[in-house]
Amino acid sequence: MRHLIKVKQSIMEMKEYVAGKSIEEAARSYGLDPNSIIKLASNENCMGPSPKAVDAIKEAAANVHIYPSVDGVELREEISRRYNMPIKNVVVGAGMDGVIETLLRTFLDKDDESVIPLPTFSYYENVTRFCSAVPVYSKRKHDYSIDTDDIIAKAGERTRFIFITSPNNPTGNITPIEDIKKIAESVDSLVFVDEAYIDFAGSSAIDLVRKYDNVIVGHTMSKAWGLAGLRIGYAFIPEWIFSQYMKVATPFNLSNISISAAIAALNDGEHYRKSVETIIRGREQLMKDLPFKALPSEANFILIDTSPLKSGYVVDECMKRGIILRDCASFRGLGDTFVRITVGTKEENERVIAALREIRDKA
Numbered sequence: 001m002r003h004l005i006k007v008k009q010s011i012m013e014m015k016e017y018v019a020g021k022s023i024e025e026a027a028r029s030y031g032l033d034p035n036s037i038i039k040l041a042s043n044e045n046c047m048g049p050s051p052k053a054v055d056a057i058k059e060a061a062a063n064v065h066i067y068p069s070v071d072g073v074e075l076r077e078e079i080s081r082r083y084n085m086p087i088k089n090v091v092v093g094a095g096m097d098g099v100i101e102t103l104l105r106t107f108l109d110k111d112d113e114s115v116i117p118l119p120t121f122s123y124y125e126n127v128t129r130f131c132s133a134v135p136v137y138s139k140r141k142h143d144y145s146i147d148t149d150d151i152i153a154k155a156g157e158r159t160r161f162i163f164i165t166s167p168n169n170p171t172g173n174i175t176p177i178e179d180i181k182k183i184a185e186s187v188d189s190l191v192f193v194d195e196a197y198i199d200f201a202g203s204s205a206i207d208l209v210r211k212y213d214n215v216i217v218g219h220t221m222s223k224a225w226g227l228a229g230l231r232i233g234y235a236f237i238p239e240w241i242f243s244q245y246m247k248v249a250t251p252f253n254l255s256n257i258s259i260s261a262a263i264a265a266l267n268d269g270e271h272y273r274k275s276v277e278t279i280i281r282g283r284e285q286l287m288k289d290l291p292f293k294a295l296p297s298e299a300n301f302i303l304i305d306t307s308p309l310k311s312g313y314v315v316d317e318c319m320k321r322g323i324i325l326r327d328c329a330s331f332r333g334l335g336d337t338f339v340r341i342t343v344g345t346k347e348e349n350e351r352v353i354a355a356l357r358e359i360r361d362k363a
Ligand SMILES: *Cc1c(COP(=O)(O)O)cnc(C)c1O
Pocket: 043, 094, 095, 096, 097, 098, 121, 165, 168, 169, 194, 196, 219, 220, 221, 222, 228, 231, 232, 233
């Protein structure tokens, strides 16, 4: 028996991250043909990747014996040009998840705090915990808008981060820029604005990074840009954080394939616009025809309330019909009757609408 090797207490207390089921897992557990399964569980782009990104991946493949740039500088330059932001305000990571992890490892000491408005994306809480810091929750209002006053009241001496997800996952609503401003002006901590789904919504908070020294805006190429499998995220940060972030970031955290594909995707505006248009149209189709109460959404997914049916039951019944949806019972503070549906192609949307009708009528 070893006595000195111990997993950190903060890790022992954590729950494992719950992701949407993969097609392979679903095929195995439900005895289905993988080709018949549609996955509307993880908010990926139903239009696939940009063909130009795919070409860039093939081209980059010949050079994978060479290390990529240590800090993803080619991609950071591209982002810096597109958004008209100096390069020292742009950092990249292995997905936005990777960026969040590096930022929290840079700032969170033991017993520091993150303020997290619930329900929301669970990874903020996980990283906070594995930094031995403490998540502090703020309950969203009835319409799932954030409670600005409560957040400001909860931001204290030990608060290092406040997480604002806009549009929010899984509720789909945005936070008005005015509310983010008010929080940034009222607190002595960093405000991380997660804009994973901003492409499907209105205006970005990027301008606030230019005005405030405590606002960070995170973006990802996993959703509208169709590159979830490559793990590419970036953030706009105040310049004073840059060199500290660089010390903490894993060297070479973007592969040369990821860097090339991301640059090619960013330069394929046509595929991007077509994706966003198709998804917004699909969102309207689902809003109109889904047989359960749906929350208004500015993202590429819709949250439905399946009550009186339990979300676990509805997700399981959909799975039997070859449709993977996200059971939201694992989201802290949401309850057990919510299911998140990623907007798919017209045909995929029709299939999920028909399946849900059948499940509702049978119950
Ligand atoms: C998908 C998602 C991310 C990050 O995705 P990456 O694939 O790690 O870039 C971040 N925040 C929210 C709210 C998300 O839904």
